[in-house]
Amino acid sequence: AGDFIELVSRSSDAAFADKCYKQTEDIDLTENWAFAPLGPSEDLSFKGTYDGNGHRLKGVNYVNAEDAPAGLFRYTDGAVIKNLKLESFQIKSPAMFLGGFAGYAVNTTFENCAFTGGSLRSDVKKTWNEYSNVTTDANNFAVMGGIAAYAQGCIFDGCSFLGSMSCQGKVAGGIAGYADDSDITDSRLEKGSEVYVKYHCAGGIAGALTGDSNIRDCSSEGYLSCFRWGGGIVGYHQSGTVERCVVGANASVNGREENIGGVSGALQPKDGETAVIDRCTVYSDVMGKYNVG
Numbered sequence: 001a002g003d004f005i006e007l008v009s010r011s012s013d014a015a016f017a018d019k020c021y022k023q024t025e026d027i028d029l030t031e032n033w034a035f036a037p038l039g040p041s042e043d044l045s046f047k048g049t050y051d052g053n054g055h056r057l058k059g060v061n062y063v064n065a066e067d068a069p070a071g072l073f074r075y076t077d078g079a080v081i082k083n084l085k086l087e088s089f090q091i092k093s094p095a096m097f098l099g100g101f102a103g104y105a106v107n108t109t110f111e112n113c114a115f116t117g118g119s120l121r122s123d124v125k126k127t128w129n130e131y132s133n134v135t136t137d138a139n140n141f142a143v144m145g146g147i148a149a150y151a152q153g154c155i156f157d158g159c160s161f162l163g164s165m166s167c168q169g170k171v172a173g174g175i176a177g178y179a180d181d182s183d184i185t186d187s188r189l190e191k192g193s194e195v196y197v198k199y200h201c202a203g204g205i206a207g208a209l210t211g212d213s214n215i216r217d218c219s220s221e222g223y224l225s226c227f228r229w230g231g232g233i234v235g236y237h238q239s240g241t242v243e244r245c246v247v248g249a250n251a252s253v254n255g256r257e258e259n260i261g262g263v264s265g266a267l268q269p270k271d272g273e274t275a276v277i278d279r280c281t282v283y284s285d286v287m288g289k290y291n292v293g
Contacts, residue, residue, distance in 0.1 A: 004029070004057070011038045011046075020049040023057075023084070030059030030088075037064075037074040037103070045075035045106070052084025052113075060086075064093035069103020069149065076102050082111035089118035089163075096141060097149035098122045099177065100161065105148040109155045115146050116162040116190075123168045140199050142169025143207070145177035146189070154182040161222075162190035170199035173207035173235070174222060181211035184218060191250045193222030201235035202226035203265070204247065209275075213240035220284075221250040228257040231265035232282055239269050243278040251284035260288030 004027050010016050017039070029035065039046035057072070064070035070093035072086060073079075086100055097103040100115035122142040143149045146161025154176070161174045171177050174189030189195070189204040201207045204220025220232050229235045232247030247253070247262055259266040262282030269275040286292060 008036055008038065011036070012040055012044060014044060017044055018047045020051070022051045023053050023055045026056045026058065028058045035060050035062050037070060037072060039073040039075040041068070042075050045077035046073050047076070047078045049080040050084065051082055054083050056085045056087045058087040061090045062092070064091065064095060067095050069097035070095055071099040071101055071103045071149070073102045075104050076108040077106045079108045080111070081108065081113060085114040085116060086118065087116050089115065091119070092121045094122070094124045096124065097143050097177070099145040099149035100147055102148040104150045105152070105154050107153040108148070108151070110147050110157070110159055112158045113147055114160045119164045119166070120144055120146070121166045140169045141171060142167050143177040144172040145207070146174045147176060149177040151176045151178065151182045152180045154179070156182070156184040156187050159187040160190055162193050164194045165196065167197045170197055171201040171207040171235070172197045173203040174205055174220060176206045178208045179206045179210070179213050182213050184215045187218045189220040189222040191221035195222060195224050197226040197230070199227050200229040201265070202230040203233055203235040204231070204251065205233045205245070206235070208236040208238070209234045209240045209242070210238045211240065215240070215242045215245060217244050219246045219248060221248040223252045225254045228255055229259045229265040230255045230288070231261045232263055232284060232286070233280070234264045235266070237264035237267045237275045239273040239275050241276040241278065242280060243276070245280045247282040247284045249283040253284060253286045255288035255292070257289050258291040260286060260292045262286045262293065
């Protein structure tokens, strides 16, 4: 654990940002020490490679006191994070973006990343008009993702989330919260997981899908609950393709109002955009007040 703690202490140094790191053993961080996310600011976004080499990081209990994205990494840009399991991570944050591995990710590849046996909680509600096309109740965003909260131009391959997620605003997904121009393949929300969103946009894989995004060969076996716009795979589906995905019999999709779907809660393409669902299967219960399918 000492080497990782040193890595955390060095992450505010620009020389850290673009290096390659390989984990050589499981690391248990349950001892009380001052964890702080890597890639601590946009100027110091992590741009290198972190290869977990099949090992675990275990036992972080972190309360984010800053109004900045939270996760193992705050910011990533052009990074590769792979072959890593986060186990028994408990993260609570008052900031807009909270993800297991990254709060705010740009052009980042997440490969074989697993979050298991932990929880993510955000109590914040904030306005996000300058970025989001999801405009209703625009003052109550708290974007959350099991792997990454905000993902722009990212790749997720072979990732999974097993844990609980509580979002007091809107937009949360088992893998990505808000996925824009991103591809998610062979990833899953595991049986026993819970994704709770107080307002809108809960998805087993992505809370919101925009731009040239694709979700392929993914599955959800978790419990989803939201007010409206909830889907077994995607909550708010503005554009992009969802294909060959399965919402299993262990899953449950629950909405207190309308636009609750087995695959997508709401397909709402803008002018010139397309939103496609192709060859998907739903075995789960899907429940809402109206516009349920």
